[in-house]
Amino acid sequence: MGAIAGFLLPALTIYVAFTAYPVVRTLFNSLHQVRPGRADVYVGLGNYAGLWTDEFFWQAVHNTLVWACTAPFLEQALAMLLALALYARIPGARFFRIVWFAPVLMSFVVVGIIWMWIFNYDWGVVNTLLRA
Known part of the structure; x- marks a missing residue:
């Protein structure tokens, strides 16, 4: 227990x-x-x-409802346009793919390098602590 x-x-x-x-x-x-x-x-x-x-409260309620009702449709429309730009066979589609996916791929590379530094045999933090 x-x-x-x-x-x-x-x-x-x-x-x-x-x-x-x-x-x-x-x-x-x-x-x-x-x-x-x-x-x-x-x-x-x-x-x-x-x-x-309070009129400011009702204005805030109105703004929230407008945003909540329109934002999902705008997001879906922009997502569809981006998907078409990334996968359509149009001039410049390759450029859009590189611009869109490079940050995603770079983050994995950076995380991998940081972990490599942490576990480095000679001067990595973890191995230094394990040898102490």
Whole structure:
């Protein structure tokens, strides 16, 4: 039982620190008037009631809905155009393939070189630590 707790404790600590606590704190803040340097004042659902009359809130809702409804279609259209440019038999298609895939391939090369340096027999960090 102690081993199970030992394995779960780090994961639960990270979960509480980065997920559960921020959610609870956000709920707490939403029910209070939070002012820097002063005590928090409990206002209940007053903050939420104020949203119904706030024009900036409704503008934000409108902008979010417009973005959420149009962005997926624009992304799909651009993705299709890019796919056609990469795989069509048109002049310059090879150039588009090189420009698009070079960063992807280069990242694997760079990661491979870094790992090679880390595990280098003569001066690599890991082998130096293993020999100590």
